[in-house]
Every structure is written in structure tokens, then in C-alpha cells.
Amino acid sequence: MKERCDHIIKGGRIVCMDAGFRVLEDHFILVRDGLIQDILALDRLKDYKAQSVVDATGCLVIPALINAHSHLPMTYFRGLADDLPLDRWLSEYIWPLEAKLVDADFVYDASLHGAAEMLKNGICLSNDMYFHSDMIAKACSRAGMRVIVSTAVIAPDFAGDPALYEAKMLELEDFCRDLPLAECALAPHALYTCSEKLLKACAGYALKHDWRLHTHLSETRLELEDCLKAHGKRPLDYLADLGFLEARCMFAHGVWLSGEECRRLGASNSAVAICTDSNLKLASGFAPLKSMMEHGVRFAMGTDGVASNNNLDLLEELSTTAKLHKALNGDPLFLPAREAFAHVTIEAARALGMEDTLGSLEPGKAADLCLVDIQNLPSSPCYNPYSQLVYSMGSHQMRDVMVAGKFAVRDYQLVNLDESELIEQADEFMRKIQREMQK
Ligand SMILES: [Zn+2]
Incomplete structure (x- = not known):
């Protein structure tokens, strides 16, 4: 039998x-x-x-590969404004367009497109951050891809009352219960867009509800300098003192981490999503991989949003990262191929605390x-x-x-989506965005 x-x-x-x-x-x-x-x-x-x-x-x-940091709905902003520094790119293009165009339908359609692109690139899970997260969870589930959705929050949201954000996240958690491929996390967008009160509250909610945290950290030199000026501390030290390292946090970028910050990170349950292509394109710098590895910092790779990458291709990210850091360290033995590949598979799963279920081919996973x-x-x-x-x-x-x-x-x-329909829909949005930019 x-x-x-x-x-x-x-x-x-x-x-x-x-x-x-x-x-x-x-x-x-x-x-x-x-x-x-x-x-x-x-x-x-x-x-x-x-x-x-x-x-x-x-x-x-x-x-299948694991993407540690993304903004799926930004797929519709691919190539819209290139060759700019991060602060101008955000304040002159991305934020004004998001304020005018981003609604639930936009997020759903653009996420469907992004999920389709990720799946075709071999990605089974993305750790995402954006708005209308329920729509992202719904789109990924329809595409057949896993997602950790986190609703980005900035200081003026919810009238500055963090408890309203907690309530919104409880709703999202409920929504995701019916979607077996989706989970949720908290996402204070960055220390420069959130108040201290909001950041501290988020660290507290993460512990209270056993939620993951997801935030941008030390992406640019400007962020580091402003943080030192405003708080007298480096970015990771500032967030650690607000409770972030007691929870499980995925810090995106980590370009300007010091050796001491790497030491604190290595002793924690948190991890870094390095986003090499995005950092290269925006000329933000390079994550200090050697120091991170010496201090045992868990790290994975992220595509970041398409608007700053400009694709959702982890193998490309992997190739660039491995070669770049060999050159930066003057050492061809640095980050050999097998070890590099682990950081989009089993080590990426470990960085998200999911190594018992994902990241390797073994019975029971x-x-x-x-x-x-x-x-x-x-x-x-x-x-x-x-x-x-x-x-x-x-x-x-x-x-x-x-x-x-x-x-x-x-x-x-x-299998679950029509590729030509997705392309047609993206073109339709492009025309809408172009009309909006001409106003
Ligand atoms: Zn990002």
C-alpha cells in the first residue's frame, strides 16, 4: 500500500x-x-x-527566499523620481504623492503587483511596512505569498495618541487571523518621524502583545547627526534606551552603526535588514557588515521599496552585497557564497525569529x-x-x-494572478500619477 x-x-x-x-x-x-x-x-x-x-x-x-524589508505598495512608484538624496526624494516626491494618491485600492493593486514580482523572483515571505496594511495582507494572500504587514506610524498620526495606534494594530491582528499567510508587526516609521512618546509606547506594546517591531534605523549620515544633536545619543542607543532591544525589532538599513551599537545589537534578539541596492542608489553608505558579524548581529537582506531599488530581486541584492563588502574590506574571502546565501534563507528566518518553520529544507518545516x-x-x-x-x-x-x-x-x-492584467493596471496608475504631477 x-x-x-x-x-x-x-x-x-x-x-x-x-x-x-x-x-x-x-x-x-x-x-x-x-x-x-x-x-x-x-x-x-x-x-x-x-x-x-x-x-x-x-x-x-x-x-524560497526571505525579504527582510520592503514597502510593497511603492512598486507603483518605480522609476518615478531617481537620482536624488533620501531627504529630497521623500519630501519633494514620495510624501506629497502618497498624501494625494494612497488609498486602500491603490495599496491593494500595487501590493498585488509587488507580490507577483517577488514570487517570480523566488521570494516566499516579505517583512513589509506601509499604510492600509490589511489591503497588503489581502493582496499577498491572494497572490499566495507570506507577508508580515506593519502599519507605518508617524508622530502626527492618531492625533498623537499612541493608544489609538495600539487599537488599530489589534484590529489588524484580528484581520490577519483569517489569513494563514499573513502576520502583523508594529512599525514606528523612524526615529526622525516619531515622537519619543510614540516610540516608547511602541516598544511597550511590542512586549505587552508579543508583537515584532519594524523600523528604519541609521539610514543616512544626516539622521545620525540630527539624532546626536537632538538627543545627545546615536540612533540605536536612543532607541535602545526607549526599550527597543527588549523587544524583537527588525531595524532596516543600519548603515551608520558604530562598533558599540553593533555590540549592543549582537547581545539582543533584534536584527538588521541591510538594503545594499537602496543604500547605494541613494548614496547613503554601506552597513558595517564586518563589525556586525564580529559582534554576532543577526542580519538579513531587504530590497526596500521599489522606488529606491528599483526592483524586488533578492539574488541581485545578494550578489551586490557579497561583492561590495569583499571590496570594502579588501578581502576576497569575506562573506563567501554559501554564507551569503544563508542570509536570504536560514539566517533571514533566524533574524525574524522564524527559523523553526522557514529558511531551510528539512522535514517538519x-x-x-x-x-x-x-x-x-x-x-x-x-x-x-x-x-x-x-x-x-x-x-x-x-x-x-x-x-x-x-x-x-x-x-x-x-498560478493565482494574471500577469498581463497586472501590467495593464500599473500603466493605468502611471497615467494617473503623471496627471497628478502636472497639476
Ligand atoms: Zn524602507
Whole structure:
């Protein structure tokens, strides 16, 4: 009698990203009820039958990627205002347009587009921050992608009363209960847009409700200088003294962290989402990766919003980060390929406190995986899968993407969404934005 399961993925090279960094050949993966039931040698295949058997010959089978910092709805702002410093880019373009255009429909449509792009790039989970978070959760769930949604809050919101933000987040938490792929977190936008009262309250709510925190930190030199002037402390020290390190916080950017700040971070449960492409494009600088690693800071990689990247491509982020930091440290041995790849898979899961369920291919973990086609010129010959993934492969090689045991991309096509419709809708919004900018 054969044992039943939902999917069998057979053959290929299975890049487990488990503690032993095993790469298995002549094996198959059993998927059942959204989980990896087992990974077995091919001679056991005869004992099982499945609704679908997927042939992974000529592919790498990898854990799906985790994006540690994004703003999904900003996908509709791609290329709208480039080549500017962060403060002018925000105050002259992004914030005025957001004030005029951002409503629930905009957020839903743009998030759908962003989720589709992420899925096609092999991303199974994004740690997002924006407004109308319920719409982001709804859009990602429709696309078949996991998301941690956090409603960004700035000081004037909710009439300066943090308790109203807490109430709003409780509503969001309720809303997400019916969406198995969505979770929520608190997001005071940044220390320069939030009052001390609001920041302190958020740290307190995170502990009270066991919510994650998500905020921007030390992105620019200006932020560091202003913080020193206003508070007499460096940014992380300022937030740590308000209680942020007692909670679990994902700090986006961390470009201007000092060695002492890295030491404090390394001793905490918090983590940094480094956003290399965004920092390069806005000329903000580079996260001090060497110091972060020396102090044991957990870190993952984030695309940031499309408006400052200008895509949602983690493999590209990975390649740029690995090469940039070798050059900055004058050391070709720094951040080798296997270690770098861990920071978009198992280490990214650890940075979010989700390593028990995500980030590697192991029995009992979620069936979140990608089949990457390596039967092509740029991927041949494949001596070392990690080298391929970090230095030569493109995200367009993601053939199939499975999230929670369901295919969201199959044979390069979105399963739950119509790609041409998404492109048409984005063009429609572009025309609306252009009309708005001419006023
Ligand atoms: Zn950001």
C-alpha cells in the first residue's frame, strides 16, 4: 500500500541550508499539508503516491527566499523620481504623492503587483511596512505569498495618541487571523518621524502583545547627526534606551552603526535588514557588515521599496552585497557564497525569529521552496550551487515557486494572478500619477 502525499518533487540538486549544509542528489521531497514531510533517497519513491509529481531534473531545489524589508505598495512608484538624496526624494516626491494618491485600492493593486514580482523572483515571505496594511495582507494572500504587514506610524498620526495606534494594530491582528499567510508587526516609521512618546509606547506594546517591531534605523549620515544633536545619543542607543532591544525589532538599513551599537545589537534578539541596492542608489553608505558579524548581529537582506531599488530581486541584492563588502574590506574571502546565501534563507528566518518553520529544507518545516533551472548557458557548468546562486544566476531562472505547499509560480507562470492584467493596471496608475504631477 502506497502512502499518499500532496506533491513529490523528485531529482535535481536539493540545497537544504540545514545545519550540515547538505546538498542532496538522487533524492525526492514529500510535501503534505503545507509541510515538508520528508526528504528521501529516490529508491524509496515506489512507496509513495502524490496528486502531483514534479520533475526537478536540471534544477536546483532551494529554500524560497526571505525579504527582510520592503514597502510593497511603492512598486507603483518605480522609476518615478531617481537620482536624488533620501531627504529630497521623500519630501519633494514620495510624501506629497502618497498624501494625494494612497488609498486602500491603490495599496491593494500595487501590493498585488509587488507580490507577483517577488514570487517570480523566488521570494516566499516579505517583512513589509506601509499604510492600509490589511489591503497588503489581502493582496499577498491572494497572490499566495507570506507577508508580515506593519502599519507605518508617524508622530502626527492618531492625533498623537499612541493608544489609538495600539487599537488599530489589534484590529489588524484580528484581520490577519483569517489569513494563514499573513502576520502583523508594529512599525514606528523612524526615529526622525516619531515622537519619543510614540516610540516608547511602541516598544511597550511590542512586549505587552508579543508583537515584532519594524523600523528604519541609521539610514543616512544626516539622521545620525540630527539624532546626536537632538538627543545627545546615536540612533540605536536612543532607541535602545526607549526599550527597543527588549523587544524583537527588525531595524532596516543600519548603515551608520558604530562598533558599540553593533555590540549592543549582537547581545539582543533584534536584527538588521541591510538594503545594499537602496543604500547605494541613494548614496547613503554601506552597513558595517564586518563589525556586525564580529559582534554576532543577526542580519538579513531587504530590497526596500521599489522606488529606491528599483526592483524586488533578492539574488541581485545578494550578489551586490557579497561583492561590495569583499571590496570594502579588501578581502576576497569575506562573506563567501554559501554564507551569503544563508542570509536570504536560514539566517533571514533566524533574524525574524522564524527559523523553526522557514529558511531551510528539512522535514517538519514549511514547504516553501523554489526550483531554479540551471540547464542553460549562464549556469553551466555547475561545480558549486552556492557560487551559481550568488555570482552568476538571475532570478528569471526561478521556474517554480511553492509557498506553504502550494505552487504560486509554475513553469514561470503565476498560478493565482494574471500577469498581463497586472501590467495593464500599473500603466493605468502611471497615467494617473503623471496627471497628478502636472497639476
Ligand atoms: Zn524602507
